[in-house]
Amino acid sequence: MNExxxxxxxxxxxxxxxxxxxxxxxxxxxxxxxxxxxxxxNMMETGGTVIFKVDTMxxxxxxxxxxxxxxxxxxxxxxxxxxxGKDIERLEKNIAEYLVLLFFVLCGVGILSAYxxxxxxxxxxxxxxxxxxxxxxxxxxxxxxxxxxxxxxxxGSFSTGLMLMGIxxxxxxxxxxxxxxxxxxxGLYKGVSFLEIVGLLLLMTSMCFKVSAAPxxxxxxxxxxxxxxxxxxxxxxxxxxxxxxAFLKLCYIRMIGTSSAIDWRLLFSIIVxxxxxxxxxxxxxxxxxxxxxxxSSIAHAGFMLFALFSLNDFANKGLLLYSVAYCLATIGVFxxxxxxxxxxxxxxxxxxxxxxxxxxxxxxxxxxxAGIPLTAGFLAKYYMLSAVIATGTYTxxxxxxxxxxxxxxxxxxxxxxxxxxxxxxxxxxDISGSFKVGLLALAAIIIIVGIFPQIIFNxxxx
Amino acid sequence: xxxxxxxxxxxxxFCIGVTGVLVRRNAIIIFMSIELMLNAVNLLLxxxxxxxYAVASAATKNMEVNTGTDAQLFVFFIMVVAAAEVSVGxxxxxxxxxxxxxxxxxxxxxxxx
Numbered sequence: 001m002n003e004x005x006x007x008x009x010x011x012x013x014x015x016x017x018x019x020x021x022x023x024x025x026x027x028x029x030x031x032x033x034x035x036x037x038x039x040x041x042n043m044m045e046t047g048g049t050v051i052f053k054v055d056t057m058x059x060x061x062x063x064x065x066x067x068x069x070x071x072x073x074x075x076x077x078x079x080x081x082x083x084x085g086k087d088i089e090r091l092e093k094n095i096a097e098y099l100v101l102l103f104f105v106l107c108g109v110g111i112l113s114a115y116x117x118x119x120x121x122x123x124x125x126x127x128x129x130x131x132x133x134x135x136x137x138x139x140x141x142x143x144x145x146x147x148x149x150x151x152x153x154x155x156g157s158f159s160t161g162l163m164l165m166g167i168x169x170x171x172x173x174x175x176x177x178x179x180x181x182x183x184x185x186x187g188l189y190k191g192v193s194f195l196e197i198v199g200l201l202l203l204m205t206s207m208c209f210k211v212s213a214a215p216x217x218x219x220x221x222x223x224x225x226x227x228x229x230x231x232x233x234x235x236x237x238x239x240x241x242x243x244x245x246a247f248l249k250l251c252y253i254r255m256i257g258t259s260s261a262i263d264w265r266l267l268f269s270i271i272v273x274x275x276x277x278x279x280x281x282x283x284x285x286x287x288x289x290x291x292x293x294x295x296s297s298i299a300h301a302g303f304m305l306f307a308l309f310s311l312n313d314f315a316n317k318g319l320l321l322y323s324v325a326y327c328l329a330t331i332g333v334f335x336x337x338x339x340x341x342x343x344x345x346x347x348x349x350x351x352x353x354x355x356x357x358x359x360x361x362x363x364x365x366x367x368x369x370a371g372i373p374l375t376a377g378f379l380a381k382y383y384m385l386s387a388v389i390a391t392g393t394y395t396x397x398x399x400x401x402x403x404x405x406x407x408x409x410x411x412x413x414x415x416x417x418x419x420x421x422x423x424x425x426x427x428x429x430d431i432s433g434s435f436k437v438g439l440l441a442l443a444a445i446i447i448i449v450g451i452f453p454q455i456i457f458n459x460x461x462x
Numbered sequence: 463x464x465x466x467x468x469x470x471x472x473x474x475x476f477c478i479g480v481t482g483v484l485v486r487r488n489a490i491i492i493f494m495s496i497e498l499m500l501n502a503v504n505l506l507l508x509x510x511x512x513x514x515y516a517v518a519s520a521a522t523k524n525m526e527v528n529t530g531t532d533a534q535l536f537v538f539f540i541m542v543v544a545a546a547e548v549s550v551g552x553x554x555x556x557x558x559x560x561x562x563x564x565x566x567x568x569x570x571x572x573x574x575x
Contacts, residue, residue, distance in 0.1 A: 119536055126543045133550050137557060146558045150567070153551050154492055158483050160547075161499035164540060165476055168503045172469070172510040175517075177532055 001062070002041040003070050004110040005052050010034040011103035018096030028085040031099040035078040038106065042070050046459065058178070059117040065316060066113035068459045069245050072320065073109045073238050076327040077102060079445075080234060083331065083438035087230040087338045091138050098138055101131035105239060112246040118167045118177045121246060125163070125210065128242060129156050132235055136227040148226025155209065155219040163206035169199030170254075179253045192261040200254060207250065211243040213305055214274035217298050221282075224294035229343075232290070233334030236297045237327040244304050248319060251308045268309040269397055275302035276404040283411050290343045292411055293333060296369065299408055300326050303384055306401065309394075310387040317457060318383030324449055324456060325368055325376035332365035332442045335435075341427040348415055349424025355431060359419045361439035366416055368446045370409040376449040381405055468509035475502035489555050489565040493548075500544050507533045507540075 017030055041051065046067045081088075081102070089095050108128030115121045133156065137149025167177070173196030174181045183192070205216065212220040224232045255264045279299030286292040304322055307315035336358055340347050352359040368377035385398050418424075449456060475498060482495025511533035518529035559565050 119532075119539060122536075123539065123543070126546070130546060130550055133554060137554050140557055141561065143561055146554070146561055149554045150489060150558050153554050154483070154489070154496075154567070157493075157496045157547055157551065158499075161476075161479065161496055161503070164500060164503040165506075167536075168472075168506045168510065171507065171533055171536075172465075172513075175514045175529070177536065 001054055001056075001060070002045045002051050003038055003074070004107055005054075006038050006041050007103045007107040007110060010037065011100045011107070014096055014100045014103065018094060018100075021096075024089060024095065027096045027099055028081065028089065031102065032078060032081050032085070034103065035074055035081060039071060039074045039078060042067060042074060046071065059120050060111065060114040061116045062114050064460055065320075066245070068320060068456075069113045069242075069323065070110055071459070072323055072327070072456075073113075073242060074106060076238055076324075076331065077106060077234075079328065079438070079442060080238075080331050083335045083435065083442065084230050084233060084338065086432070086435070087335070091228055091230065092140070098135060101135055102234065104131045105234075109238065109242040112242050115246065115249070116179050118170065118179070121250070122160075122163065122167060124246065125243075126160065128239060129160075129210070132156075132231075132239060135231045135234070136223060138231060139228045142228075144226040145228060148223045151219055151226075152223045155223075159206040159209035159216075162202050162209070166199040166202030166204075166206060169195045169202065171199075173197075173199060179249070181254075181257060183257065192258045197258060197261055200258060203250070207243065207247045208271065211240055211247060211304075212298055212301050213271050214278055214298075214302070215271075217275065217278060217301075220298055221291060221294040224297065225288070225291045229290065229334050229338040232294070233331050233338075236293070236334075237330045240297065240301065241304070241323040241327060244301075244307070244319060244323075247308055248311075248315075251311055256311065265309060265391075265394065268305065269394055272302055272305045272309055272397065273400055275299070275305060276400065280404045280407045283408070286411070288344050289340075289348065289415060290337055292415075293330070293337070296408065296411070297330070299404065300369070302404070303381060303401065306384040306388055306397075309397070310391045312387055312390050314383055314387035314390050317460070318380060318387050320456060320460075321376065321383055321449070321453055322380040325380040325446065328442050328446050329365040329368040329375075329377060332361060332439060332446075333369070335439065335442075336362045336365075339429045339431055339435075341429065345414055345418050346424065347426060348418040349422040349426060351419040351426045351428075353423075354426060355428060357436045358428075358431060358439060361436075361443040362419065363416050364443040364446055366412040368450070370412040371405050372409075374447065374450050376446045376453075379450055379453050465509060465513045468506065472502045472506035472509070475499075475505070487567050489558070489567055492567065493551060493555070497544065497548075500540055504537045504540055507537050 014030060017027060088098060091098060105128055108124050111120055111124035111127060115124055133149060133153045136152050137145055139145035171177060173193035209216040224236060227235065276299060279295050279302055283292050283295035283299060286295060304319060307319040337343055368375035371377045371381040385401050388394060388398050479495045479499035479502060483492050486492055511530035515530035518527045555565055
């Protein structure tokens with residue numbers, strides 16, 4: 001609860017700052033302080049100190065898992081603001097409002113990690129996505145950004161419509177909006193009704209839209225490509241992972257409850273394979289690094305779907321680790337991308353000569369995304385695959401996962417190859433010392449988490 | 463009236479909305495179709511709310527059951543969120559119109575290359 005209230009309050013404070021403070025770079029610092037405050041109050045709640053005691057009538061319930069995920073989301077946003085803050089400033093003349101939107105998105109993340117009622121799921125998803133429509137279109141005079149915003153908006157509200165229809169049908173079948181349904185053998189709501197299954201399928205479709213899983217991924221490349229790089233960085237990381245956390249909770253309770261009526265595992269295995277296939281194969285043929293990253297985010301969604309497929313202890317841990325590894329590495333890659341003027345592979349040629357520190361950090365990020373040992377990305381993939389093995393069925397899915405992980409290294413290594421083994425004269429924006437420090441910090445966290453994953457898991461046993 | 467009539471009506475309106483989104487090319491019309499989808503959901507929720515109330519009050523023989531109120535509250539939430547979405551969405555459409563003097567979504571295909 002701390003996080004939801006504080007992020008909303010700090011968002012309003014930032015709005016007032018936008019006309020009370022005239023110094024442009026001050027906004028960035030105010031936002032960073034706000035995120036630090038959020039991180040502290042959220043950790044206080046993990047330790048048991050709740051500042052505002054609000055009776056939510058069971059609509060929100062806080063678990064250590066959800067609170068830990070909140071901490072990860074806030075921490076990643078903090079690093080994002082520290083590393084890419086200067087690029088956010090270049091978006092627009094009045095940037096305070098854009099930073100405000102980040103806080104509102106975090107408010108939505110707080111709701112999604114704790115929801116216990118379908119009403120809260122709906123509100124959380126909407127609080128999460130409406131600010132993103134604005135952020136996507138933040139480059140107002142760029143036609144690509146406009147198109148991406150319109151496309152994202154139309155797709156997003158269409159999937160919201162599907163989600164609401166799903167929720168309505170589920171309500172018709174069970175008579176309640178709470179996640180847990182008391183299923184009885186007799187009476188009106190006995191067993192699993194047809195309405196509930198249709199509703200769940202619609203809800204699942206809509207969630208697949210939000211996390212860009214395979215049959216519904218087609219909006220992702222265009223939107224990620226069209227949005228300004230700084231915004232894509234936020235959209236592809238924290239927002240997407242929050243969608244997965246919400247999806248996971250839904251699967252745990254509603255889909256296991258209805259597993260007598262429909263084989264969810266089979267359905268998910270098809271979605272996983274399709275997502276991995278589309279994401280990885282299309283990423284190979286891209287010429288622009290930004291578009292490649294958009295497809296790679298679909299491929300990573302495929303890996304995160306393994307958690308929803310297997311639903312066990314490994315899956316929980318794996319999803320947390322994956323969110324850290326994937327968020328940090330992607331934020332890093334996009335931070336470098338925002339500095340490089342030509343975003344095709346050729347634009348990276350010879351970057352190691354002119355900017356050795358940036359190139360080295362970028363290499364760590366790409367290795368982590370490819371899943372090379374000693375980086376967080378390797379352990380994240382390892383946990384996901386062991387979650388599938390722990391289910392005892394669908395062993396072929398593990399093989400598929402490994403094969404696609406190997407394929408994915410091709411397009412990540414192309415960037416590394418361009419940076420180190422090709423000659424060229426890469427054009428970059430001014431790269432400040434603090435930016436390099438931020439990148440190195442990101443790379444260091446990725447390696448440390450890759451060697452000692454316990455520093456994240458220990459928080460689970462508070 | 464039996465609940466099936468409401469379900470069929472809501473499903474029909476919802477399908478008209480989905481078809482509109484998939485077929486029409488004008489951003490405003492697509493937008494209207496999405497609103498149609500949301501309103502079909504509102505209708506369905508209210509109908510279900512009434513149904514659950516009738517079942518619960520018949521089962522308890524007691525007038526003080528409040529089953530079904532949650533769905534009616536949900537309808538208000540949908541209306542509020544839809545209004546918020548409209549404000550952002552229309553702003554995006556206006557922004558696009560200022561740049562290209564058109565709100566035809568066929569323009570969006572240029573992004574693919």
